[in-house]
Amino acid sequence: MCFTYQNGELFAEGVDLKEIAKQVGTPFYCYSSDKLTRNFEAYQRALAPFNATVCYSVKANPNLGVVSTLARLGSGADVVSAGEMFVALKAGISADKIVFSGVGKTPYELEEAIKAQILQINAESAAEVETINRIALSLGVKANVALRVNPDVDALTHVKITTGKKENKFGVDWDEAHELYRAAAKMEGIRLAGIAVHIGSQLLDLEPFRLAFTKIAGMVRELEAEGIYLENIDLGGGMGINYNVELPPTCSAYADVVRETLGDLGKHIIVEPGRSIAGNAGVLVTEVIYTKKMGQKNFIIVDAGMNDLVRPAMYDAWHTVLPVTKEGVAPIIADIVGPICESGDVFAKDRIIEPVQQGRLLAIMCAGAYGAAMSSIYNFRPLVPEVMAHGREFAVVRKRTSYEEMLSGHAVAPWLQGNAL
Numbered sequence: 001m002c003f004t005y006q007n008g009e010l011f012a013e014g015v016d017l018k019e020i021a022k023q024v025g026t027p028f029y030c031y032s033s034d035k036l037t038r039n040f041e042a043y044q045r046a047l048a049p050f051n052a053t054v055c056y057s058v059k060a061n062p063n064l065g066v067v068s069t070l071a072r073l074g075s076g077a078d079v080v081s082a083g084e085m086f087v088a089l090k091a092g093i094s095a096d097k098i099v100f101s102g103v104g105k106t107p108y109e110l111e112e113a114i115k116a117q118i119l120q121i122n123a124e125s126a127a128e129v130e131t132i133n134r135i136a137l138s139l140g141v142k143a144n145v146a147l148r149v150n151p152d153v154d155a156l157t158h159v160k161i162t163t164g165k166k167e168n169k170f171g172v173d174w175d176e177a178h179e180l181y182r183a184a185a186k187m188e189g190i191r192l193a194g195i196a197v198h199i200g201s202q203l204l205d206l207e208p209f210r211l212a213f214t215k216i217a218g219m220v221r222e223l224e225a226e227g228i229y230l231e232n233i234d235l236g237g238g239m240g241i242n243y244n245v246e247l248p249p250t251c252s253a254y255a256d257v258v259r260e261t262l263g264d265l266g267k268h269i270i271v272e273p274g275r276s277i278a279g280n281a282g283v284l285v286t287e288v289i290y291t292k293k294m295g296q297k298n299f300i301i302v303d304a305g306m307n308d309l310v311r312p313a314m315y316d317a318w319h320t321v322l323p324v325t326k327e328g329v330a331p332i333i334a335d336i337v338g339p340i341c342e343s344g345d346v347f348a349k350d351r352i353i354e355p356v357q358q359g360r361l362l363a364i365m366c367a368g369a370y371g372a373a374m375s376s377i378y379n380f381r382p383l384v385p386e387v388m389a390h391g392r393e394f395a396v397v398r399k400r401t402s403y404e405e406m407l408s409g410h411a412v413a414p415w416l417q418g419n420a421l
Contacts, residue, residue, distance in 0.1 A: 002032035002034050002035040002389075003363070003365065005326055008325060008328075009325055010323075010324045010326075010363055012283070012389035013034055013389045013390065013391055014389075014391050014392035015030075015394045017030060017285055017361065017363060018325065018361060020285070020389075020394055021287070021324075021361055024385045024387060024400070025400065026285055026287040026303055027284060027286040027287070027302075027303055027308055027384045028384050028385040028387055028400075029282055029284055029368075029384060029385070029386045030282065030283050030285060030389055030394070031061075031066055031278075031282045031368055031386065031388050031397075032281050032282070033388055033390040034391075035280065036066060036069050036070065036277060037073060039273075039276060039277040039278075039280070039281060040054065040056070040070055040073050040075060040277050042250075042251040046250075046252045046255035047255055047258070047271065049259070050255075050258065050259075050263070050269045051266075051268045052268070052269040052270070052271065053076045053097055053268070053269070053271075054076060054271055055076035055078040055097065055119075055270055055271065055272050056070045056077055056078065056272075056273065056277055056278075057077075057273060057274025058077050058274075059078075059080050059084065059274060060274030060277070060279070060368075060370060060373060061274075061282070061368055061372065061373050062083075062084055063386050063397055064090060064091055065398075066278060066397075067087055067088060067093070068092060070091075070277070071088075071092040072092070076097030076099070076119070076270075077093045077097065078099045078272035079098060079100055079101070080100070080102035081102065082108065082109040085100065085112065085113065085116065089116070095118045095119070096118070097119055098113075098118040099122060099196075099270060099272065100113045100118055100120075100121045101122045102122075103125075105128065107131060107135060110132055110135055113143075114136055114139060117141075117144075119232070119270075120144040120145060120146045120194055120196075120234070121143060121146070122147070122148040122196040122234060123145050123147055123172075124147075125172060126172075126176075126183070129145065129147075129184050129187070132145055132190065136190065137188060137189040141189070142188075142190065143189060143190060144191050145190050145192060145193060146192075146193050146232060146234055147172050147177055147181060147184070147196065148172065148196040148197065149172050149195060149196070150197075151211070151216065152174055153199050153212045153215070178222065178223070181223055181228055182226070182228070185228055193230065193232055194232025194233060194267075194268075194270070195216060195219065195220060195230055195233055195234070196233075196234035196235075196270075197213075197234070197236055198236025198237065199212050199236065199238060201237070201274075201275060202238070202241070203239060203240050204247065204248050204249070206253060206254065206257050209238075209254065209257050210261060213235065213258065213261035216233060216235075217261055217262050217265060230267065231267065231268050232268045233265070233268070233269055234270040234271075234272070235258065235269065235270065235271050236272050237271065237273045237274050237275070237276070239254060239273055239275070239276040240275070240276070241275055241276055241279040241280050241369075243279075243319060243365075244318045248276070274369055275370070278369040281368040282367050282368020282369070282372075283364060283368075284304055284309050284367040284371055284384075285361055285363050285364075286303055286308075286361070286362050288301070288302055288356050288357065288359060288360045288361070288362065289302060289303050290358060291334075291356070291357065297335065298333065298355075299335050300336045300337070300356060301339065302336060302337070302338055302339075302362060303339065304347070304364070304384070305339050305340040305378075305379070305381060306344060306345040306378075307340060307377065308371070308372075308375050309347070309375070311371070311374070312346060312347050312348070313344040318348075319365055319366055320366065321347060321351060321362055321363070321364050322362065322363045322365060323360065323362060323363075324360070324361035324362065325360065325361065327354055328354075329355060331352045331353055331354050331355070332354075333350055333353075334351060334355075335349050335350065335351070336353070340378065340379055372384070372386055372398075377401075382401040382403070383398070385398060385399055385400045386398040
Protein backbone atom coordinates (compact mmCIF):
# COMPACT_ATOMS: atom_id res chain seq x y z
CA MET A 1 0.00 0.00 0.00
CA CYS A 2 1.22 3.51 -0.80
CA PHE A 3 -0.81 5.35 1.87
CA THR A 4 -0.25 3.53 5.15
CA TYR A 5 0.10 4.22 8.85
CA GLN A 6 3.55 4.02 10.41
CA ASN A 7 3.56 4.36 14.19
CA GLY A 8 0.16 6.04 14.05
CA GLU A 9 1.10 8.56 11.32
CA LEU A 10 -0.22 8.39 7.76
CA PHE A 11 2.54 8.21 5.15
CA ALA A 12 2.62 8.60 1.39
CA GLU A 13 5.17 5.94 0.47
CA GLY A 14 8.10 6.88 2.78
CA VAL A 15 6.98 10.48 3.42
CA ASP A 16 5.05 11.60 6.51
CA LEU A 17 2.02 13.62 5.34
CA LYS A 18 2.36 15.75 8.45
CA GLU A 19 5.84 16.84 7.31
CA ILE A 20 4.54 17.81 3.88
CA ALA A 21 1.82 19.88 5.57
CA LYS A 22 4.45 21.74 7.60
CA GLN A 23 6.34 22.69 4.44
CA VAL A 24 3.57 23.44 1.93
CA GLY A 25 0.57 24.23 4.12
CA THR A 26 -2.95 22.89 3.76
CA PRO A 27 -4.97 21.92 1.88
CA PHE A 28 -2.80 20.01 -0.61
CA TYR A 29 -3.03 17.03 -2.90
CA CYS A 30 -0.42 14.29 -2.62
CA TYR A 31 0.17 11.64 -5.28
CA SER A 32 2.13 8.42 -4.99
CA SER A 33 4.53 7.80 -7.86
CA ASP A 34 4.68 4.12 -6.94
CA LYS A 35 0.90 3.67 -6.98
CA LEU A 36 0.59 5.40 -10.35
CA THR A 37 3.27 3.08 -11.69
CA ARG A 38 1.71 -0.09 -10.32
CA ASN A 39 -1.76 0.82 -11.57
CA PHE A 40 -0.45 1.54 -15.07
CA GLU A 41 1.70 -1.57 -15.20
CA ALA A 42 -1.29 -3.74 -14.21
CA TYR A 43 -2.92 -2.72 -17.49
CA GLN A 44 0.29 -3.29 -19.44
CA ARG A 45 0.70 -6.81 -18.05
CA ALA A 46 -2.93 -7.76 -18.58
CA LEU A 47 -2.98 -6.53 -22.18
CA ALA A 48 0.50 -7.82 -23.09
CA PRO A 49 -0.92 -10.66 -25.25
CA PHE A 50 -2.59 -8.06 -27.49
CA ASN A 51 -1.16 -5.41 -29.77
CA ALA A 52 -2.32 -2.76 -27.29
CA THR A 53 -1.64 0.84 -26.31
CA VAL A 54 -2.66 2.09 -22.86
CA CYS A 55 -3.66 5.74 -23.33
CA TYR A 56 -4.03 7.41 -19.93
CA SER A 57 -7.14 9.60 -19.81
CA VAL A 58 -5.60 12.99 -19.05
CA LYS A 59 -8.89 14.50 -17.89
CA ALA A 60 -8.68 12.39 -14.72
CA ASN A 61 -5.59 14.29 -13.59
CA PRO A 62 -3.65 16.53 -16.01
CA ASN A 63 -0.86 17.43 -13.59
CA LEU A 64 2.42 17.46 -15.51
CA GLY A 65 4.11 15.38 -12.80
CA VAL A 66 1.44 12.69 -13.04
CA VAL A 67 1.40 12.60 -16.84
CA SER A 68 5.22 12.64 -17.02
CA THR A 69 5.39 9.68 -14.63
CA LEU A 70 3.15 7.70 -16.95
CA ALA A 71 4.89 8.91 -20.11
CA ARG A 72 8.16 7.44 -18.84
CA LEU A 73 6.40 4.08 -18.46
CA GLY A 74 5.38 4.13 -22.12
CA SER A 75 1.85 5.46 -21.74
CA GLY A 76 -0.12 7.07 -24.48
CA ALA A 77 -2.78 9.71 -23.81
CA ASP A 78 -6.50 10.12 -24.30
CA VAL A 79 -7.24 13.85 -24.46
CA VAL A 80 -10.47 15.84 -24.74
CA SER A 81 -9.08 19.31 -25.43
CA ALA A 82 -6.18 21.01 -27.15
CA GLY A 83 -4.97 21.95 -23.67
CA GLU A 84 -4.76 18.32 -22.59
CA MET A 85 -2.96 17.49 -25.85
CA PHE A 86 -0.46 20.26 -25.02
CA VAL A 87 0.14 18.72 -21.57
CA ALA A 88 0.57 15.22 -23.03
CA LEU A 89 3.15 16.41 -25.55
CA LYS A 90 4.98 18.46 -22.90
CA ALA A 91 5.07 15.37 -20.67
CA GLY A 92 6.87 13.46 -23.41
CA ILE A 93 4.05 11.39 -24.87
CA SER A 94 4.60 11.03 -28.60
CA ALA A 95 1.86 12.24 -30.93
CA ASP A 96 1.43 8.77 -32.42
CA LYS A 97 0.20 7.60 -29.00
CA ILE A 98 -2.41 10.36 -28.55
CA VAL A 99 -6.14 9.87 -29.11
CA PHE A 100 -8.40 12.96 -29.20
CA SER A 101 -11.91 12.27 -27.89
CA GLY A 102 -14.83 14.58 -27.10
CA VAL A 103 -18.18 15.56 -28.54
CA GLY A 104 -17.43 19.26 -29.16
CA LYS A 105 -13.94 19.72 -30.59
CA THR A 106 -13.50 23.17 -32.10
CA PRO A 107 -12.02 23.72 -35.59
CA TYR A 108 -8.92 25.15 -33.91
CA GLU A 109 -8.51 22.01 -31.77
CA LEU A 110 -9.03 19.74 -34.76
CA GLU A 111 -6.44 21.67 -36.77
CA GLU A 112 -3.90 21.35 -33.95
CA ALA A 113 -4.53 17.60 -33.72
CA ILE A 114 -4.20 17.11 -37.48
CA LYS A 115 -0.99 19.16 -37.59
CA ALA A 116 0.45 17.08 -34.76
CA GLN A 117 -0.37 13.87 -36.67
CA ILE A 118 -1.82 12.15 -33.63
CA LEU A 119 -2.79 8.47 -33.57
CA GLN A 120 -6.46 9.21 -34.20
CA ILE A 121 -9.29 11.68 -33.74
CA ASN A 122 -12.43 10.04 -32.39
CA ALA A 123 -15.17 11.84 -34.34
CA GLU A 124 -18.67 11.90 -32.85
CA SER A 125 -20.91 13.29 -35.61
CA ALA A 126 -21.24 13.66 -39.36
CA ALA A 127 -20.66 17.40 -38.99
CA GLU A 128 -17.37 16.76 -37.19
CA VAL A 129 -16.19 14.31 -39.88
CA GLU A 130 -16.95 16.91 -42.56
CA THR A 131 -15.08 19.58 -40.58
CA ILE A 132 -12.05 17.30 -40.16
CA ASN A 133 -12.07 16.57 -43.90
CA ARG A 134 -12.23 20.26 -44.79
CA ILE A 135 -9.37 21.17 -42.43
CA ALA A 136 -7.20 18.26 -43.57
CA LEU A 137 -7.69 19.19 -47.23
CA SER A 138 -6.73 22.80 -46.48
CA LEU A 139 -3.50 21.50 -44.87
CA GLY A 140 -2.82 19.09 -47.73
CA VAL A 141 -2.81 16.00 -45.47
CA LYS A 142 -5.03 13.11 -44.44
CA ALA A 143 -6.35 13.02 -40.87
CA ASN A 144 -6.43 9.76 -38.89
CA VAL A 145 -10.07 9.34 -37.89
CA ALA A 146 -12.13 6.82 -35.93
CA LEU A 147 -15.84 7.05 -35.33
CA ARG A 148 -16.92 6.88 -31.73
CA VAL A 149 -20.10 4.86 -31.92
CA ASN A 150 -22.83 4.83 -29.30
CA PRO A 151 -23.79 1.17 -28.71
CA ASP A 152 -26.83 2.00 -26.53
CA VAL A 153 -25.46 -0.05 -23.63
CA ASP A 154 -26.34 0.74 -20.02
CA ALA A 155 -23.06 1.00 -18.06
CA LEU A 156 -24.89 0.46 -14.73
CA THR A 157 -23.12 3.46 -13.20
CA HIS A 158 -24.01 6.95 -11.94
CA VAL A 159 -26.35 8.77 -14.33
CA LYS A 160 -23.91 11.69 -14.67
CA ILE A 161 -21.02 9.50 -15.85
CA THR A 162 -22.78 7.13 -18.22
CA THR A 163 -21.99 7.86 -21.86
CA GLY A 164 -23.12 4.89 -23.98
CA LYS A 165 -26.92 5.21 -24.03
CA LYS A 166 -28.95 6.73 -26.87
CA GLU A 167 -30.07 9.58 -24.64
CA ASN A 168 -26.44 10.58 -23.92
CA LYS A 169 -24.77 13.26 -26.04
CA PHE A 170 -21.78 11.11 -26.96
CA GLY A 171 -20.93 9.23 -30.12
CA VAL A 172 -22.52 8.46 -33.46
CA ASP A 173 -25.90 6.74 -33.32
CA TRP A 174 -25.44 3.01 -33.83
CA ASP A 175 -27.94 2.88 -36.67
CA GLU A 176 -26.20 5.72 -38.53
CA ALA A 177 -22.59 4.61 -38.07
CA HIS A 178 -22.38 2.34 -41.12
CA GLU A 179 -23.54 5.04 -43.48
CA LEU A 180 -21.14 7.59 -41.98
CA TYR A 181 -18.24 5.13 -42.38
CA ARG A 182 -19.20 4.72 -46.05
CA ALA A 183 -19.31 8.49 -46.53
CA ALA A 184 -16.02 9.09 -44.68
CA ALA A 185 -14.28 6.41 -46.72
CA LYS A 186 -14.87 8.56 -49.82
CA MET A 187 -13.48 11.77 -48.32
CA GLU A 188 -10.05 12.78 -49.61
CA GLY A 189 -8.93 14.30 -46.30
CA ILE A 190 -9.86 11.30 -44.16
CA ARG A 191 -7.94 8.10 -43.40
CA LEU A 192 -10.23 5.77 -41.53
CA ALA A 193 -8.02 4.49 -38.71
CA GLY A 194 -10.41 2.79 -36.34
CA ILE A 195 -13.58 2.55 -34.32
CA ALA A 196 -14.09 3.78 -30.76
CA VAL A 197 -16.53 3.19 -27.92
CA HIS A 198 -16.75 4.47 -24.35
CA ILE A 199 -19.83 3.61 -22.30
CA GLY A 200 -19.14 5.34 -18.99
CA SER A 201 -17.03 5.66 -15.88
CA GLN A 202 -16.66 3.86 -12.54
CA LEU A 203 -17.92 0.54 -13.93
CA LEU A 204 -17.90 -2.29 -11.40
CA ASP A 205 -19.47 -4.96 -13.62
CA LEU A 206 -17.77 -6.40 -16.73
CA GLU A 207 -21.00 -7.37 -18.49
CA PRO A 208 -21.64 -3.90 -20.00
CA PHE A 209 -18.11 -4.03 -21.45
CA ARG A 210 -18.78 -7.50 -22.84
CA LEU A 211 -22.00 -6.38 -24.50
CA ALA A 212 -20.46 -3.23 -25.98
CA PHE A 213 -17.32 -5.00 -27.22
CA THR A 214 -19.39 -7.79 -28.80
CA LYS A 215 -21.40 -5.20 -30.72
CA ILE A 216 -18.21 -3.47 -31.84
CA ALA A 217 -16.77 -6.77 -33.08
CA GLY A 218 -19.89 -7.34 -35.15
CA MET A 219 -19.68 -3.88 -36.69
CA VAL A 220 -15.99 -4.32 -37.54
CA ARG A 221 -16.78 -7.56 -39.37
CA GLU A 222 -19.65 -5.95 -41.27
CA LEU A 223 -17.48 -3.01 -42.32
CA GLU A 224 -14.70 -5.29 -43.49
CA ALA A 225 -17.24 -7.25 -45.55
CA GLU A 226 -17.88 -3.95 -47.35
CA GLY A 227 -14.17 -3.33 -47.88
CA ILE A 228 -13.69 -0.84 -45.03
CA TYR A 229 -10.69 -2.05 -43.02
CA LEU A 230 -9.81 -0.54 -39.64
CA GLU A 231 -6.52 -0.81 -37.74
CA ASN A 232 -7.56 0.31 -34.27
CA ILE A 233 -10.32 -0.63 -31.85
CA ASP A 234 -10.51 1.96 -29.07
CA LEU A 235 -12.36 0.53 -26.06
CA GLY A 236 -12.41 3.70 -23.98
CA GLY A 237 -11.94 3.56 -20.23
CA GLY A 238 -14.33 3.25 -17.33
CA MET A 239 -12.96 0.66 -14.89
CA GLY A 240 -14.03 1.52 -11.37
CA ILE A 241 -12.04 1.74 -8.14
CA ASN A 242 -12.79 1.01 -4.49
CA TYR A 243 -13.93 4.23 -2.81
CA ASN A 244 -15.76 2.49 0.01
CA VAL A 245 -16.91 -1.14 -0.28
CA GLU A 246 -16.85 -1.57 -4.06
CA LEU A 247 -15.24 -4.63 -5.61
CA PRO A 248 -13.94 -3.44 -9.00
CA PRO A 249 -12.87 -5.95 -11.65
CA THR A 250 -9.18 -6.72 -12.04
CA CYS A 251 -7.24 -5.73 -15.14
CA SER A 252 -6.73 -9.41 -15.95
CA ALA A 253 -10.49 -10.06 -15.80
CA TYR A 254 -11.03 -7.07 -18.08
CA ALA A 255 -8.40 -8.45 -20.48
CA ASP A 256 -10.27 -11.76 -20.53
CA VAL A 257 -13.37 -9.94 -21.81
CA VAL A 258 -11.28 -8.23 -24.48
CA ARG A 259 -9.88 -11.59 -25.61
CA GLU A 260 -13.27 -13.31 -25.64
CA THR A 261 -14.98 -10.58 -27.67
CA LEU A 262 -12.25 -9.11 -29.88
CA GLY A 263 -9.27 -11.44 -29.68
CA ASP A 264 -9.79 -13.08 -33.07
CA LEU A 265 -9.88 -9.79 -35.02
CA GLY A 266 -6.13 -9.13 -34.84
CA LYS A 267 -6.57 -5.39 -34.32
CA HIS A 268 -4.53 -2.81 -32.43
CA ILE A 269 -6.38 -2.36 -29.12
CA ILE A 270 -6.49 1.03 -27.40
CA VAL A 271 -7.69 1.44 -23.82
CA GLU A 272 -8.16 4.76 -22.01
CA PRO A 273 -8.05 4.26 -18.22
CA GLY A 274 -8.04 7.36 -16.05
CA ARG A 275 -9.66 6.93 -12.65
CA SER A 276 -8.30 3.37 -12.28
CA ILE A 277 -4.75 4.70 -12.70
CA ALA A 278 -4.87 7.99 -10.77
CA GLY A 279 -7.82 7.65 -8.39
CA ASN A 280 -6.35 5.68 -5.49
CA ALA A 281 -2.89 7.18 -6.12
CA GLY A 282 -3.85 10.51 -4.54
CA VAL A 283 -5.19 12.04 -1.34
CA LEU A 284 -6.35 15.51 -0.33
CA VAL A 285 -4.90 16.57 3.02
CA THR A 286 -6.82 19.21 4.96
CA GLU A 287 -6.59 20.83 8.40
CA VAL A 288 -9.38 21.00 10.94
CA ILE A 289 -10.27 24.67 11.45
CA TYR A 290 -13.03 24.25 14.02
CA THR A 291 -15.32 21.66 15.54
CA LYS A 292 -18.79 22.40 16.78
CA LYS A 293 -21.94 20.69 18.04
CA MET A 294 -25.47 21.72 17.11
CA GLY A 295 -27.93 19.72 19.16
CA GLN A 296 -26.89 16.10 18.66
CA LYS A 297 -25.02 16.90 15.45
CA ASN A 298 -21.22 17.06 15.35
CA PHE A 299 -19.46 19.11 12.69
CA ILE A 300 -15.79 18.97 11.75
CA ILE A 301 -14.97 22.07 9.70
CA VAL A 302 -11.87 21.78 7.50
CA ASP A 303 -9.92 24.20 5.32
CA ALA A 304 -10.53 22.28 2.08
CA GLY A 305 -13.74 23.09 0.25
CA MET A 306 -15.93 21.86 -2.55
CA ASN A 307 -13.92 24.07 -4.89
CA ASP A 308 -10.92 21.81 -4.13
CA LEU A 309 -12.80 18.50 -4.40
CA VAL A 310 -16.25 18.78 -5.98
CA ARG A 311 -17.09 15.07 -6.35
CA PRO A 312 -19.11 14.73 -3.11
CA ALA A 313 -21.20 17.80 -3.98
CA MET A 314 -21.61 16.91 -7.67
CA TYR A 315 -22.10 13.14 -7.50
CA ASP A 316 -22.91 12.48 -3.82
CA ALA A 317 -19.61 10.58 -3.99
CA TRP A 318 -18.16 8.72 -1.04
CA HIS A 319 -14.55 9.36 -0.05
CA THR A 320 -13.09 7.66 3.00
CA VAL A 321 -11.73 10.26 5.44
CA LEU A 322 -8.88 9.29 7.78
CA PRO A 323 -7.05 11.17 10.53
CA VAL A 324 -3.42 11.74 9.55
CA THR A 325 -2.50 11.02 13.17
CA LYS A 326 -4.34 8.03 14.58
CA GLU A 327 -5.13 8.50 18.28
CA GLY A 328 -6.96 5.22 18.86
CA VAL A 329 -9.81 6.89 20.77
CA ALA A 330 -13.52 6.03 20.60
CA PRO A 331 -15.11 7.35 17.39
CA ILE A 332 -17.96 9.80 17.03
CA ILE A 333 -20.47 10.42 14.25
CA ALA A 334 -19.87 13.74 12.49
CA ASP A 335 -20.34 15.68 9.27
CA ILE A 336 -17.04 16.75 7.70
CA VAL A 337 -17.63 20.06 5.97
CA GLY A 338 -15.72 22.82 4.24
CA PRO A 339 -15.75 26.62 4.53
CA ILE A 340 -17.54 27.42 1.25
CA CYS A 341 -20.77 29.40 1.52
CA GLU A 342 -22.85 26.56 0.08
CA SER A 343 -24.90 23.94 1.92
CA GLY A 344 -23.51 21.35 -0.50
CA ASP A 345 -19.95 21.88 0.78
CA VAL A 346 -19.92 18.55 2.62
CA PHE A 347 -17.23 15.87 2.22
CA ALA A 348 -18.84 13.27 4.47
CA LYS A 349 -22.20 13.06 6.19
CA ASP A 350 -22.87 11.16 9.41
CA ARG A 351 -19.43 9.60 9.18
CA ILE A 352 -17.94 7.42 11.93
CA ILE A 353 -14.54 8.97 12.69
CA GLU A 354 -12.13 9.54 15.55
CA PRO A 355 -12.78 12.93 17.16
CA VAL A 356 -10.22 15.43 15.88
CA GLN A 357 -9.42 18.79 17.36
CA GLN A 358 -8.57 22.14 15.81
CA GLY A 359 -5.22 21.98 14.00
CA ARG A 360 -5.33 18.23 13.34
CA LEU A 361 -5.05 16.88 9.79
CA LEU A 362 -7.43 14.69 7.83
CA ALA A 363 -6.75 12.81 4.59
CA ILE A 364 -9.55 12.48 2.04
CA MET A 365 -8.69 9.26 0.25
CA CYS A 366 -8.90 8.21 -3.41
CA ALA A 367 -8.80 11.84 -4.56
CA GLY A 368 -6.21 11.45 -7.31
CA ALA A 369 -8.76 11.45 -10.14
CA TYR A 370 -11.23 14.27 -10.78
CA GLY A 371 -10.01 16.11 -7.69
CA ALA A 372 -7.51 18.79 -8.64
CA ALA A 373 -8.62 18.38 -12.26
CA MET A 374 -12.11 19.70 -11.45
CA SER A 375 -11.07 22.28 -8.85
CA SER A 376 -11.89 25.98 -9.15
CA ILE A 377 -11.27 29.31 -7.46
CA TYR A 378 -14.85 29.66 -6.25
CA ASN A 379 -15.05 32.10 -3.30
CA PHE A 380 -11.75 33.38 -4.77
CA ARG A 381 -9.87 30.59 -3.04
CA PRO A 382 -6.42 29.76 -4.45
CA LEU A 383 -5.84 26.47 -6.27
CA VAL A 384 -4.05 24.22 -3.79
CA PRO A 385 -0.57 22.70 -4.18
CA GLU A 386 -0.08 19.28 -5.71
CA VAL A 387 2.76 17.16 -4.34
CA MET A 388 4.35 13.99 -5.69
CA ALA A 389 5.82 11.43 -3.29
CA HIS A 390 8.56 9.12 -4.53
CA GLY A 391 10.09 6.80 -1.95
CA ARG A 392 11.34 9.01 0.86
CA GLU A 393 11.30 12.15 -1.29
CA PHE A 394 8.55 14.54 -2.28
CA ALA A 395 8.31 17.49 -4.65
CA VAL A 396 5.73 20.20 -5.24
CA VAL A 397 4.48 19.62 -8.79
CA ARG A 398 2.03 22.54 -8.74
CA LYS A 399 2.42 25.42 -6.35
CA ARG A 400 -0.38 27.20 -4.53
CA THR A 401 -1.57 30.18 -6.56
CA SER A 402 -1.32 33.63 -4.98
CA TYR A 403 -4.04 36.27 -5.03
CA GLU A 404 -1.90 38.36 -7.36
CA GLU A 405 -1.59 35.44 -9.78
CA MET A 406 -5.33 34.89 -9.59
CA LEU A 407 -5.91 38.53 -10.53
CA SER A 408 -3.21 38.67 -13.19
CA GLY A 409 -5.64 38.00 -16.02
CA HIS A 410 -8.17 40.57 -14.79
CA ALA A 411 -8.39 44.18 -15.89
CA VAL A 412 -10.32 47.27 -14.87
CA ALA A 413 -12.35 48.68 -17.76
CA PRO A 414 -11.06 52.02 -19.11
CA TRP A 415 -14.10 53.95 -17.91
CA LEU A 416 -13.44 52.80 -14.33
CA GLN A 417 -9.83 54.02 -14.30
CA GLY A 418 -8.62 57.43 -13.17
CA ASN A 419 -10.73 59.82 -11.11
CA ALA A 420 -14.02 58.67 -9.71
CA LEU A 421 -17.12 60.00 -11.47
